[in-house]
Amino acid sequence: MTDATNEPAPAAEVGTATKTIGDTLLDVKGLQGGYGQIQVLHGFDFTVAEGEVVVILGANGAGKTTTLRALSGMIDASGSVTLEGEELIGKNAADIVRMGVAHVPQGRGTLPELSVEDYLLVGAYVRKDKEVAADMERWFEVYPVLHERRNQRAGSLSGGEQQMLAVARALMSRPRLLLLDEPSLGLAPLIVQDLFERFHHINEETGTTMLVVEQNAQLALSIADRGYVLESGTISIEGPADQLMHDDAIRKAYLGV
């Protein structure tokens, strides 16, 4: 497994990506799934290319979280989901992590009793190389507040810090694809702004592919290359992020203007 080694891009303005987008990494076709008898996802297609940031917008109940849970093997799903040609449907969550998909669940999914450092080690659980400590230092540089709190219990961190920790935990697995489930949920606007700027820089610097589901359309589109709009379990609109940002229907529905 090799990390995409993009040239360190000059600190670009948010939203004006200058990086290179590669081949299709994630290819989703006819995705269906739900909980027990209730079907939430009614069969839709989307793709994410290597190095891309893709956002899925949608209102409450549209199926955003369910989509991510289907991708990471947390619910039963049907259809086809391939990561560089390898099928994910039918695999269990622990195996999907080993294939390079890291999922930051909604509500941050921290392990409140563990220290910050131990929580990051849990993120590296699937790795067998010797660079875990070096990676940890690296994410401590990106998120210095985590370094300050390295020995504190994860549950004692503020909401914003827990979100950073959850993202750093996922990055510790050196994922090929990072799934972010509503990272802005329940956080103050300034903290959310900062969080998304860091996502943008991490994507630029490491080339980590990201699939973000969000209700905060403006911010999510500002760091995304492309976007999809999910409505009642199917995709209704798709396009490049800047085009969606100026789409009248989306502006009315999600941007409040």
Add this chain to the structure above:
Amino acid sequence: MELFLARLFDAISNGSTYALIALALVIIYKATTLINFAQGEMAMFGSFIVLVLATEQGLPIWIAVILGMLLSAVAAAGIERVLIRPFDPYDHLPLVIVTLGLFLSLTALAGIIWRFDPRAFPRMYPAGTAVTIGGVNLSWYTVGVLATVLIVAGLVTVLLNTTKVGLAFRAVSSNLESSELAGIRVGPTLQFGWALAAAVGTLGACVFVADPIRQLEPTVMVRVLIFAASAAAIGGLDSLWGAVVGGLIIGGVQSLLVPYTFIPNEMSLAAAVVVLMLVLLFRPSGLFGTARVERV
């Protein structure tokens, strides 16, 4: 004074054995937030195996104990795989019923194999007096039991805090789903918890019946389990050292509080539970338990 010291030494030796079983309960509780009602009977079964290894196979007692602990661990891993894992870990009632069923079947099975007659258990510690304090003899048994519980609690702490499987265990005990999303295989990690708890439990039962005043029989652990569960709850259910302290407190209730307050000896089980209620009234998560506080 002499009577007090004698009772204090009793409190330590009883309390330490409760602490060992409480440790086993805490290990499984940490993993599953479940009290394993069969823990005492699993331990009793394990100590019968130790007895067979030591008396019929003629192994030195400590070799027999360690082998018995390993066999208990393997058996518990099998029990977890066959009887526990098929059930939803979030739905506790079926699991509680499974452990109750296990409790009854293991007692019956031990009765069928070894019958219900009490049997003498080999000595695990030197006979006689280690030291005489204030005219009261402190036996090697009491010293040995206390040392055993401290060493076991220390080893388990090191195992959970410094190894990769320990990290996985702590992650799973904190949140099943988040652990799964980090790639931890939850089933085998819980199985590790069951195996570890069974090994510690078997040691606890052996230590308990190795007291020269006691004998091994299939129902020997029933009372002990209630004392041990109270001890674990006083300590906070998810704290290893809390279980040790809780065990010693329960030992104190039984051997110091009950005789000095003229509570009939038959009521010592009830007294233990009353102390437990008082602790939980003022500290709902026990003395050392993790309070469930979440920031959102």
